Amino acid sequence: MQIHALMTGTVSLKHAFLFPDSGPRRQLGLFLPGPFSEPMPIHCWAVEHEGRLLLIDSGESAAVRDIAFAHFHVTREQELPGAFAAAGLALDDVSEVVLTHHHGDHVDGLVHVQAPVLINDVEQRHAASVSSRAMRRLLRQPLPRGFAPQTFTLDDRPFGAFARSPPLSDDGRIVAVPTPGHTPGHISVICIDDSGRHVMLAGDATDTLEQLHALRADAVGPDPKVHVQTLERILAHCAQHPTVYLPSHDIQSAARLADATIVSAAANQPARHSPDPHPAAAVAVS
Ligand SMILES: [Zn+2]
Numbered sequence: 374m375q376i377h378a379l380m381t382g383t384v385s386l387k388h389a390f391l392f393p394d395s396g397p398r399r400q401l402g403l404f405l406p407g408p409f410s411e412p413m414p415i416h417c418w419a420v421e422h423e424g425r426l427l428l429i430d431s432g433e434s435a436a437v438r439d440i441a442f443a444h445f446h447v448t449r450e451q452e453l454p455g456a457f458a459a460a461g462l463a464l465d466d467v468s469e470v471v472l473t474h475h476h477g478d479h480v481d482g483l484v485h486v487q488a489p490v491l492i493n494d495v496e497q498r499h500a501a502s503v504s505s506r507a508m509r510r511l512l513r514q515p516l517p518r519g520f521a522p523q524t525f526t527l528d529d530r531p532f533g534a535f536a537r538s539p540p541l542s543d544d545g546r547i548v549a550v551p552t553p554g555h556t557p558g559h560i561s562v563i564c565i566d567d568s569g570r571h572v573m574l575a576g577d578a579t580d581t582l583e584q585l586h587a588l589r590a591d592a593v594g595p596d597p598k599v600h601v602q603t604l605e606r607i608l609a610h611c612a613q614h615p616t617v618y619l620p621s622h623d624i625q626s627a628a629r630l631a632d633a634t635i636v637s638a639a640a641n642q643p644a645r646h647s648p649d650p651h652p653a654a655a656v657a658v659s
C-alpha cells in the first residue's frame with residue numbers, strides 16, 4: 374500500500390473557527406471581524422492498494438470564493454491535475470473517489486475526475502437538506518456541476534473503537550468509519566499500512582492534531598456534543614491501534630505521513646514520534 378499526500382492550495386481560517394467560544398457566540402464569531410491563521414494545507418489523499426487507486430476527497434479549485442471565516446489561496450496549477458502530476462500519478466488511473474464530507478474544499482476537484490464517487494448516505498441527505506442548500510447559497514459555495522455521488526451505508530461491523538465500518542477494499546485494510554461532528558455524516562478513512570499502523574485520513578474531523586487532543590468541537594458543526602464524542606472515540610481508537618492521524622488542513626499532516634508519526638492516545642498531550650519498528654508495542658496505552 375502506498376499513500377500519497379496531495380495538496381490543492383491552502384486556506385487561512387479565522388481564529389473564531391479554530392478556537393470557538395462556547396455558548397451563543399460559538400457561531401456568531403465566524404461572522405465578526407477577527408484574525409486569521411497562517412495558510413493551512415488543503416490536502417486530499419491517493420491510496421494505491423490491490424491494483425486500485427482510491428482518491429480520498431478531491432481538494433479545492435481556483436474558482437473558490439472566500440467566505441467570512443475562510444480565505445482560500447488556490448491557483449489553477451495547484452488543482453487536482455497539478456497535485457497528481459507532482460505525485461507522479463495519473464488522474465485516469467483513479468478507480469474511485471471517497472468523500473469524507475460534502476464541503477467545497479473536499480469536493481470541488483471532482484470536476485477533474487471521471488471515476489465513481491462515493492459518499493456516506495447520511496452526509497448526502499445532509500447536503501441535500503434545506504438548511505445546507507441555504508447556507509451554500511448564502512456563502513456562495515455551490516456544489517460542483519454534476520455533483521451526484523453514489524451513497525454507501527455504514528453497517529454494523531465494528532472496527533477498533535468504531536461501532537460501524539464498511540470496508541472499502543477486498544482485504545479490509547481500507548475502511549470508512551463514522552466521525553460525525555463537523556458535519557452529521559462525516560466519515561474518516563482508515564488505511565492499515567504495510568507495517569500495521571492505522572493511517573487515519575480524517576478530513577475535517579478536526580483541523581489539527583492539537584484540536585483532537587484538546588477535545589474541542591469546531592464552530593460549524595451542528596452539535597458540539599456529538600463532535601466531542603467523536604474526538605473521544607478517535608482517541609480511544611488510537612489507544613487500541615498505533616494510529617497516524619491526518620486531518621486535511623493540519624500543517625503537520627504530510628510530515629506525519631512521511632515519518633509515520635503515531636499519535637498519543639491521551640487527551641491534551643503532545644504528539645510524539647515513534648521510530649519503533651514495532652509500532653503496536655509503542656502504543657501500550659490502557
Ligand atoms: Zn469541512
Ligand SMILES: [Zn+2]
Binds near residue numbers: 476478577
Ligand atoms: Zn476542509
